[in-house]
Amino acid sequence: MTDEVPLAPNAPRPMPRVLALANQKGGVGKTTTAINLGTALAAIGETVLIVDLDPQGNASTGLGIDRRSRRVSTYDVLTGEVEFRDAILETAVPRLHIAPSTMDLSGVELELAGQRDRAYRLRDAIRRLNAPSGMSIRQRNDIDYTYVLIDCPPSLNLITVNAMAAANAILVPLQCEFFALEGLSQLLKTVEQVRSTLNPDLTIHGVVLTMFDARNNLSSQVVEDVRQFMGEKVYETIIPRNVRVSEAPSYGKPVLLYDLKCVGSQAYLRLASEIIQRERTLRATAAA
Numbered sequence: 001m002t003d004e005v006p007l008a009p010n011a012p013r014p015m016p017r018v019l020a021l022a023n024q025k026g027g028v029g030k031t032t033t034a035i036n037l038g039t040a041l042a043a044i045g046e047t048v049l050i051v052d053l054d055p056q057g058n059a060s061t062g063l064g065i066d067r068r069s070r071r072v073s074t075y076d077v078l079t080g081e082v083e084f085r086d087a088i089l090e091t092a093v094p095r096l097h098i099a100p101s102t103m104d105l106s107g108v109e110l111e112l113a114g115q116r117d118r119a120y121r122l123r124d125a126i127r128r129l130n131a132p133s134g135m136s137i138r139q140r141n142d143i144d145y146t147y148v149l150i151d152c153p154p155s156l157n158l159i160t161v162n163a164m165a166a167a168n169a170i171l172v173p174l175q176c177e178f179f180a181l182e183g184l185s186q187l188l189k190t191v192e193q194v195r196s197t198l199n200p201d202l203t204i205h206g207v208v209l210t211m212f213d214a215r216n217n218l219s220s221q222v223v224e225d226v227r228q229f230m231g232e233k234v235y236e237t238i239i240p241r242n243v244r245v246s247e248a249p250s251y252g253k254p255v256l257l258y259d260l261k262c263v264g265s266q267a268y269l270r271l272a273s274e275i276i277q278r279e280r281t282l283r284a285t286a287a288a
């Protein structure tokens with residue numbers, strides 16, 4: 001007996017929550033947060049896809065994906081050559097997958113120039129990611145994702161705009177350093193522009209303070225300033241500066257696999273539960 005059901009081509013699909021990690025400032029912890037938040041969410045039962053949208057490919061490298069296995073990448077997804085599923089690779093973490101990137105991605109802006117749907121390439125590909133909900137288990141070639149985390153490049157270019165157009169919400173990593181707030185208003189302005197043109201439902205999920213150094217007074221001052229400026233949008237959880245966090249990528253591992261007990265891993269686990277909690281509140285408010 002077969003349990004296969006014929007499906008309408010536009011049958012509804014379970015949609016993942018799509019969070020874009022964005023900040024045009026370099027080196028603030030976008031990639032580190034994508035990898036380790038993704039791992040922590042997977043560890044607590046979510047099914048997570050990390051989309052590496054940075055031509056540097058740091059998220060792919062940090063998750064142990066060597067360059068030779070990146071034959072199909074997010075570049076091919078954005079140019080419409082392939083579906084997401086053809087680009088996705090497993091990682092060492094159960095329920096955590098990645099769509100890797102290559103340097104090709106740096107040329108995508110020119111390639112898409114003039115295409116009317118150029119800002120929606122990622123959104124449309126994500127809409128086709130999960131299988132239609134009427135599909136039987138036998139027909140599904142893979143699992144459905146509950147979270148998609150997009151690791152953006154340090155720029156507000158077309159790639160980042162694609163991420164913002166595809167996202168439900170933006171997660172902003174801010175490094176606890178003197179110039180932390182510099183550039184934030186430009187980022188918020190871009191989010192506002194995307195909201196008013198491409199994606200009216202886009203919100204700021206939250207701001208995560210990274211690389212906090214308790215021995216440094218400046219770090220505490222930055223926390224205070226950012227909380228003053230962004231209020232409740234700032235997550236309670238602060239990611240400490242922790243050498244284990246910076247060592248882990250050179251082993252191609254998330255810090256949670258490299259050293260689960262270190263303060264960095266524990267902070268990312270707390271951040272994941274805080275994000276899930278915030279999601280519940282958002283859903284409850286939306287339903288009310």
Ligand SMILES: Nc1ncnc2c1ncn2[C@@H]1O[C@H](COP(=O)(O)OP(=O)(O)OP(=O)(O)O)[C@@H](O)[C@H]1O
Nearest residue numbers: 026027028029030031032154211240241242245246
């Ligand atoms: N909590 C932390 N403790 C120690 N080092 C950290 C921590 N978070 C990030 N780092 C280190 O800081 C550097 C920058 O981090 P990361 O690559 O995540 O930033 P990014 O915003 O993705 O950078 P880019 O803008 O280049 O993509 C990396 O070397 C990373 O290992």
Ligand SMILES: [Mg+2]
Nearest residue numbers: 030031054058
């Ligand atoms: Mg990065």
